[in-house]
Amino acid sequence: xxxxxxxxxxxxxxxxxxxxxxxxxxxxxxxxxxxxxxxxxxxxxxxxxxxxxxxxxxxxxxxxxxxxxxxxxxxxxxxxxxxxxxxxxxxxxxxxxxxxxxxxxxxxxxxx
Amino acid sequence: xxxxxxxxxxxxxxxxxxxxxxxxxxxxxxxxxxxxxxxxxxxxxxxxxxxxxxxxxxxxxxxxxxxxxxxxxxxxxxxxxxxxxxxxxxxxxxxxxxxxxxxxxxxx
Numbered sequence: 001x002x003x004x005x006x007x008x009x010x011x012x013x014x015x016x017x018x019x020x021x022x023x024x025x026x027x028x029x030x031x032x033x034x035x036x037x038x039x040x041x042x043x044x045x046x047x048x049x050x051x052x053x054x055x056x057x058x059x060x061x062x063x064x065x066x067x068x069x070x071x072x073x074x075x076x077x078x079x080x081x082x083x084x085x086x087x088x089x090x091x092x093x094x095x096x097x098x099x100x101x102x103x104x105x106x107x108x109x110x111x112x
Numbered sequence: 113x114x115x116x117x118x119x120x121x122x123x124x125x126x127x128x129x130x131x132x133x134x135x136x137x138x139x140x141x142x143x144x145x146x147x148x149x150x151x152x153x154x155x156x157x158x159x160x161x162x163x164x165x166x167x168x169x170x171x172x173x174x175x176x177x178x179x180x181x182x183x184x185x186x187x188x189x190x191x192x193x194x195x196x197x198x199x200x201x202x203x204x205x206x207x208x209x210x211x212x213x214x215x216x217x218x219x220x
Contacts (some may be wrong), residue, residue: 014132042211042212043200045207057122059209099160100145100157100160101157102157103155104156105153106154106214
């Protein structure tokens with residue numbers, strides 16, 4: 001796949017604390033995505049990026065922000081974590097507007 | 113957005129059996145992917161298939177874009193085929209919309 005790593009892989013935090021998840025890719029893919037996966041919902045798009053400093057919202061973006069200062073890194077920030085943000089978070093990349101997406105290994109986040 | 117429906121939601125197979133998973137979508141799409149999520153949570157790309165038929169070992173997929181559906185065939189199933197199979201479609205804005213998945217359990 002596209003050489004995608006996510007960090008941390010597991011995190012437990014408390015309500016109200018800020019959390020940042022990192023996605024790193026080594027394939028120089030232009031597009032990067034953050035999804036969350038919850039039982040019964042499949043995967044839902046949070047935010048995506050179509051280039052350095054170019055980002056846009058997905059279908060479940062409330063409570064999340066993103067940043068992309070380098071091609072290889074895409075950060076997802078929960079400014080003030082809530083229990084409803086307990087989920088598994090997946091990063092994905094895509095080389096261009098066409099072509100398949102590849103997924104990272106996921107980060108399991110628990111907000112107590 | 114595009115609605116993606118997968119059926120059946122759950123499937124239990126005896127090792128060696130064949131099966132067909134279906135994906136219906138509500139609007140025209142640019143492309144379609146099938147994924148397998150294994151019991152460890154990893155998402156594995158199976159097919160990238162806007163139309164026609166592709167085969168990869170014991171798996172094959174057919175997409176009929178004009179009729180807004182795709183089928184995933186699993187032949188001679190093995191226990192390693194267990195997991196969740198997702199269909200996802202690309203709309204005109206190049207974002208993926210996922211179905212809820214089909215959970216496949218293959219028993220030895």
